[in-house]
Amino acid sequence: MKSGRRKGRELPTVLWLAVRDYLHEWQMSVCFILALAAILAPMMVLFGLKFGIVTGMVDRLVQDPRNREIRPVGSGHFSPAWFELVRARGDVAFVAPKTRSLAATMNLYKAEGSAPSKIVNAELIPSGPGDPMLYPDAPKPQKIGEVIVSDSVARKLEALRGDTIDGSVARIYRGARERVHLPLQVIGIAPPGAFARDGAFVSGSLLDAVEDYRDGRAVPETSWPGEEPYEGERWYPGFRLFARSIYDVAALADTLQEGTGIEVRTRSADIEIVQSLDRNLSIVFWVVALVALVGFSLSLGASLWANVDRKRRELSVLRLIGVRTGGIIWFPVVQALLTGVFGWLLAGLIYLSVESALNHMFSGSLAFGESICRLLPEHYLGALYLTLASCVVASVLGGFKVSKIEPSEGMREY
Amino acid sequence: MFFDRNRLNIGSASRTRIFSVPGRMMGYRLRDVLKVRAAEGAEFRLTVPQLDIEKGDKIALVGPSGCGKSTLLDMLALVLSPSKATIFDLHTEDAKPQDIALYWRKRRRDVLSTIRKHHIGYVLQTGGLLPFISVRDNIRLSLRLAPRAGWDTMKFVVGELGIARHLDKLPGALSVGERQRVAIARALVHRPSIVIADEPTASLDPCNASRIMKLFVRLTGELNLTLVIASHDADVVRELGLRELEHSFHATDDENVVVSEFKG
Numbered sequence: 154m155k156s157g158r159r160k161g162r163e164l165p166t167v168l169w170l171a172v173r174d175y176l177h178e179w180q181m182s183v184c185f186i187l188a189l190a191a192i193l194a195p196m197m198v199l200f201g202l203k204f205g206i207v208t209g210m211v212d213r214l215v216q217d218p219r220n221r222e223i224r225p226v227g228s229g230h231f232s233p234a235w236f237e238l239v240r241a242r243g244d245v246a247f248v249a250p251k252t253r254s255l256a257a258t259m260n261l262y263k264a265e266g267s268a269p270s271k272i273v274n275a276e277l278i279p280s281g282p283g284d285p286m287l288y289p290d291a292p293k294p295q296k297i298g299e300v301i302v303s304d305s306v307a308r309k310l311e312a313l314r315g316d317t318i319d320g321s322v323a324r325i326y327r328g329a330r331e332r333v334h335l336p337l338q339v340i341g342i343a344p345p346g347a348f349a350r351d352g353a354f355v356s357g358s359l360l361d362a363v364e365d366y367r368d369g370r371a372v373p374e375t376s377w378p379g380e381e382p383y384e385g386e387r388w389y390p391g392f393r394l395f396a397r398s399i400y401d402v403a404a405l406a407d408t409l410q411e412g413t414g415i416e417v418r419t420r421s422a423d424i425e426i427v428q429s430l431d432r433n434l435s436i437v438f439w440v441v442a443l444v445a446l447v448g449f450s451l452s453l454g455a456s457l458w459a460n461v462d463r464k465r466r467e468l469s470v471l472r473l474i475g476v477r478t479g480g481i482i483w484f485p486v487v488q489a490l491l492t493g494v495f496g497w498l499l500a501g502l503i504y505l506s507v508e509s510a511l512n513h514m515f516s517g518s519l520a521f522g523e524s525i526c527r528l529l530p531e532h533y534l535g536a537l538y539l540t541l542a543s544c545v546v547a548s549v550l551g552g553f554k555v556s557k558i559e560p561s562e563g564m565r566e567y
Numbered sequence: 568m569f570f571d572r573n574r575l576n577i578g579s580a581s582r583t584r585i586f587s588v589p590g591r592m593m594g595y596r597l598r599d600v601l602k603v604r605a606a607e608g609a610e611f612r613l614t615v616p617q618l619d620i621e622k623g624d625k626i627a628l629v630g631p632s633g634c635g636k637s638t639l640l641d642m643l644a645l646v647l648s649p650s651k652a653t654i655f656d657l658h659t660e661d662a663k664p665q666d667i668a669l670y671w672r673k674r675r676r677d678v679l680s681t682i683r684k685h686h687i688g689y690v691l692q693t694g695g696l697l698p699f700i701s702v703r704d705n706i707r708l709s710l711r712l713a714p715r716a717g718w719d720t721m722k723f724v725v726g727e728l729g730i731a732r733h734l735d736k737l738p739g740a741l742s743v744g745e746r747q748r749v750a751i752a753r754a755l756v757h758r759p760s761i762v763i764a765d766e767p768t769a770s771l772d773p774c775n776a777s778r779i780m781k782l783f784v785r786l787t788g789e790l791n792l793t794l795v796i797a798s799h800d801a802d803v804v805r806e807l808g809l810r811e812l813e814h815s816f817h818a819t820d821d822e823n824v825v826v827s828e829f830k831g
Contacts, residue, residue: 170699170700173700178699471697475713478676561647
């Protein structure tokens with residue numbers, strides 16, 4: 154016995170009726186859902202492509218540390234204090250002083266093994282802790298006798314990590330040709346893309362030593378003979394510098410250029426191209442999306458409006474048995490929301506299959522883990538939100554028409 | 568079948584009224600009510616100078632088609648506003664009569680909806696059933712909206728009308744006569760104070776029509792409801808012992824103006 158319940162349950166009843174009618178007229182409902190999915194799925198694919206491509210490009214930019222490098226053009230004059238200042242900046246990931254490039258070479262060869270290797274003339278690259286071109290977790294050259302050889306040098310010397318190789322520097326001193334040797338421990342091999350030519354990542358102290366020796370000075374640390382050792386502050390003609398992120402490059406380059414007066418070169422143009430591509434694609438996407446969603450809203454609105462006309466009799470009967478205006482306007486709103494949710498689900502399924510097809514198709518030109526078309530969960534939610542919003546806007550038309558129905562008008566029409 | 572009122576769990580309010588309020592129990596009280604309708608260049612004026620309907624009354628509106636029966640029924644069902652009304656009161660369970668004319672003037676449609684929901688059942692000439700829900704859900708609809716009576720009423724009404732075996736079908740699967748029985752069930756099941764019926768059997772064959780009409784009138788009597796029914800068949804109305812309202816057409820100077828009057 155449920156006679157105790159006197160409270161009217163108008164809203165749940167209207168919601169229930171709207172759902173029943175929606176299911177009963179499933180052919181109509183399916184048409185609405187298909188119409189929505191036909192608009193929403195291409196929008197999702199378009200957005201997925203934009204997001205996938207731009208994200209992929211940004212990822213590539215971010216992953217390649219060379220995009221963060223700022224290189225001086227020509228030579229300057231940089232004091233240790235300047236290097237301290239730059240190193241302390243938050244937007245600088247790594248900075249190392251560079252000696253004169255003509256002096257920064259060394260002959261390398263491996264004496265151990267079955268037969269002595271050939272001699273390789275390698276450029277010396279100032280490195281140290283935090284060098285972004287080297288493997289992040291591997292040890293970095295910090296002592297004068299430590300070296301990380303480039304990929305090509307490792308191949309030519311057949312050197313492995315842990316090997317000891319011979320490094321030698323030659324000079325012409327007081328008319329005589331001289332050469333000194335230094336045993337170098339290979340503490341690692343640089344990543345293949347880190348340095349294209351023959352090179353060795355070494356500590357600053359080795360670079361200083363090689364430059365001093367070439368200048369005719371003695372180097373006490375390595376017992377190389379010559380004139381008085383270098384003393385006092387050492388100034389450098391150049392630097393190796395990497396910004397913290399690709400987005401810091403442009404501003405940091407400007408600061409350096411203004412502060413030192415030296416011209417610098419970066420890849421910031423590439424970064425700007427990607428950023429402006431992202432902006433422009435976003436504008437295109439939103440224009441298309443706006444047109445499509447407005448069009449969909451209008452078409453759904455017109456359908457709901459016509460539907461209210463078609464269901465005039467049933468809605469009049471509901472008014473006759475006492476459903477209030479405030480209750481009955483939920484009828485088209487609920488049906489529009491159902492269309493929105495189901496259309497979104499269908500569009501999501503279509504999108505997912507197109508996404509996997511596209512990513513499969515382009516898998517050849519993509520790196521592992523990259524996708525040309527992808528959406529994040531928040532994008533799906535955003536699509537649902539936009540869809541439901543336009544459905545509600547559309548059903549306002551129908552709701553307005555429903556609210557005008559007087560029970561006495563429609564109930565005798567058949 | 569004898570109708571056991573206690574088993575049907577009549578609400579305490581109505582029991583109080585039946586036993587404690589002396590004198591005549593008013594249903595409707597109308598004075599000088601006018602409805603003007605324009606149609607195809609002609610003007611139709613329905614006037615009701617005086618109409619009193621008591622609780623439990625069985626009223627019939629008899630007249631040819633176009634005499635405004637449906638118009639008056641719609642006004643009594645609170646779905647059509649009178650163009651003018653000096654008095655249009657409706658006595659429901661509440662102590663105070665409801666001033667329907669005032670509600671219309673003040674556009675309190677939701678109040679009218681609420682009164683309709685709880686106190687009025689309407690049987691249309693055909694159907695009025697929702698095609699997308701089952702017969703059971705159609706009948707329950709008024710009960711869902713105004714769950715004042717026990718669900719036992721449903722069992723009783725459905726049993727009396729002989730539609731128990733159709734409950735799970737959709738209305739579209741039923742014959743016209745069966746659909747009218749369902750419509751009657753829906754108008755009665757929430758135990759309204761007043762049941763209004765607009766030629767409820769007009770679309771049936773005479774044999775079926777008479778059977779259903781008798782059943783309908785008997786049921787409203789057993790449930791102690793006020794009944795207002797429109798019919799074009801005066802013989803049937805007399806046979807069922809309904810009180811017939813006086814109806815007349817009035818001549819006017821303008822041939823484009825038709826005046827129809829109900830009184831009683």
